[in-house]
Amino acid sequence: METPENEQFRDSIGTINTEGKRAWVYPKKPWGRLYDYRKWVSYGLLLFLFSSPFIKINGNQFLMFNILERRFNVFGFPFWPQDFHLFVIIMIIGVVFITLFTVAFGRIFCGWICPQTIFMEMVFRRIEYWIDGDRGAQIRLDKAPWNAEKIRKRVLKWFVFFLISFLIANIFLAYFIGSDRLIQYVVDGPASHLSTLISLLIFTGVFYFIFAWFREQVCIIVCPYGRLQGALLDTKSIVVAYDHKRGEGQNGRAKFRKKEDRSALGKGDCIDCNQCVQVCPTGIDIRNGTQLECVNCTACIDICNHMMEKVDLPKGLIRYASEDNIEKKAKFKFNNRLKGYTAVLTILIGVLTGMLFLRNDVEATVLRLPGQLYERKADNIISNVYTFKVVNKTVEDIADMHFELLSHKGKIELVTHKNFTVKAQDIAEGTLFIEINAAALDKDKTKLNIGVYQHDKLIETTQANFLGPRSYN
Numbered sequence: 001m002e003t004p005e006n007e008q009f010r011d012s013i014g015t016i017n018t019e020g021k022r023a024w025v026y027p028k029k030p031w032g033r034l035y036d037y038r039k040w041v042s043y044g045l046l047l048f049l050f051s052s053p054f055i056k057i058n059g060n061q062f063l064m065f066n067i068l069e070r071r072f073n074v075f076g077f078p079f080w081p082q083d084f085h086l087f088v089i090i091m092i093i094g095v096v097f098i099t100l101f102t103v104a105f106g107r108i109f110c111g112w113i114c115p116q117t118i119f120m121e122m123v124f125r126r127i128e129y130w131i132d133g134d135r136g137a138q139i140r141l142d143k144a145p146w147n148a149e150k151i152r153k154r155v156l157k158w159f160v161f162f163l164i165s166f167l168i169a170n171i172f173l174a175y176f177i178g179s180d181r182l183i184q185y186v187v188d189g190p191a192s193h194l195s196t197l198i199s200l201l202i203f204t205g206v207f208y209f210i211f212a213w214f215r216e217q218v219c220i221i222v223c224p225y226g227r228l229q230g231a232l233l234d235t236k237s238i239v240v241a242y243d244h245k246r247g248e249g250q251n252g253r254a255k256f257r258k259k260e261d262r263s264a265l266g267k268g269d270c271i272d273c274n275q276c277v278q279v280c281p282t283g284i285d286i287r288n289g290t291q292l293e294c295v296n297c298t299a300c301i302d303i304c305n306h307m308m309e310k311v312d313l314p315k316g317l318i319r320y321a322s323e324d325n326i327e328k329k330a331k332f333k334f335n336n337r338l339k340g341y342t343a344v345l346t347i348l349i350g351v352l353t354g355m356l357f358l359r360n361d362v363e364a365t366v367l368r369l370p371g372q373l374y375e376r377k378a379d380n381i382i383s384n385v386y387t388f389k390v391v392n393k394t395v396e397d398i399a400d401m402h403f404e405l406l407s408h409k410g411k412i413e414l415v416t417h418k419n420f421t422v423k424a425q426d427i428a429e430g431t432l433f434i435e436i437n438a439a440a441l442d443k444d445k446t447k448l449n450i451g452v453y454q455h456d457k458l459i460e461t462t463q464a465n466f467l468g469p470r471s472y473n
Helices: 005-010 033-054 082-107 108-112 117-131 137-144 148-177 179-188 189-215 217-222 225-232 242-249 299-311 323-328 338-358
Strands: 065-066 071-074 078-079 237-240 316-320 362-367 376-377 383-391 398-405 411-414 420-422 426-437 446-453 457-465
Touching: 033 117, 033 148, 033 179, 033 299, 065 108, 065 148, 065 457, 071 082, 078 148, 082 225, 108 117, 108 376, 117 137, 117 148, 117 189, 137 299, 148 179, 148 189, 179 189, 179 217, 189 217, 242 323, 299 316, 316 323, 316 426, 338 376, 362 446, 362 457, 376 398, 383 457, 398 411, 398 426, 420 426, 426 457
Parallel strands: none
Antiparallel strands: 065 071, 071 078, 237 316, 362 383, 376 383, 383 426, 398 420, 398 446, 411 426, 446 457
């Protein structure tokens, strides 16, 4: 069966030509009310991205994801390896939150919030417009021979792209290792940290490759979210949509002619100007319906509204709407599916809030030294040797700390000294002995409750196993 011409979009993605090669996208420079809103949102998010590593709350970096040392800061709240379950819940909440918005409003995250879109459309693409010109000028420049003008523009653009990629790589490094350490590396000079510099240049190359060449292919090929939306969207989801009922009419779209009665001729409101295709950053025709490549950037909405104004037709031919809204004029409803996602999100937020309130500022671990048996001492005393680790999650030093047995009579002796101090956001480690009279033990393995005290105040409890002889006769 032969595929109709207007159905060919279903056979391939918009950035592949008939020969199976990449079709380079030259989007027309967008402008309009929604584009202005997107610019303000993007610049605000960029300001947030570039400033967050350098903002401190109670001495903690506002956002930090130090994977190697397993230390994370979220909104100034420090998370240690012992808090990893909290960090996982935060990530799950983020996924459910994005899923909820996708079900309700389609791929709005991609068009308005995604870092890939923001950097591509609001930084690199705008620089390209400034150096190479708009769509037509870019096409002519690419086809032109390598003359002085083309070399000058290409070298300038590639150099600026590299500088911005290097800056982005540094900012991401500040999120991973901390802004203080990054600044120290800069002060020390690159020769003192060659391995870090090499890693930085590798990430710079990755960012440069993505934004200078790979571009929209990230959204189409690499990002799984585009495919995920196919499973999440339904006829009630609000997306950037073409009103085919109004645009096609009875006899389809047609070019605009002055002083004609389009409704009497059965023509739709779409004047087939092709502006929505030219302005699309992923090279699709929104009139073919919701497609995997569409990132909901709203550029087609702005340009279509402008064209409708020019021909004195109502705006909104392309708009935020659901399929049910276009087909049945149905309004948006908070349906059971959305209620279900909202309920899950609410429960997760409640669980996280409760865990945060129950989270201790100090966490202690006491473990028997591997491979060591118990020791029998004078006066029927049994001794076990342990290692301990105390984590101070606060921004202040905790001094005069010691351990006491809560469940049994006995004593705890540290190897080095009686009391110890844990520095702010640091870990204290050491070795201790626990001694208990054998008469107090009724089996060979006994679980002990141990209290961690600051002065005379109990601030944390932990447990450890105590080994003793099987028989005490």
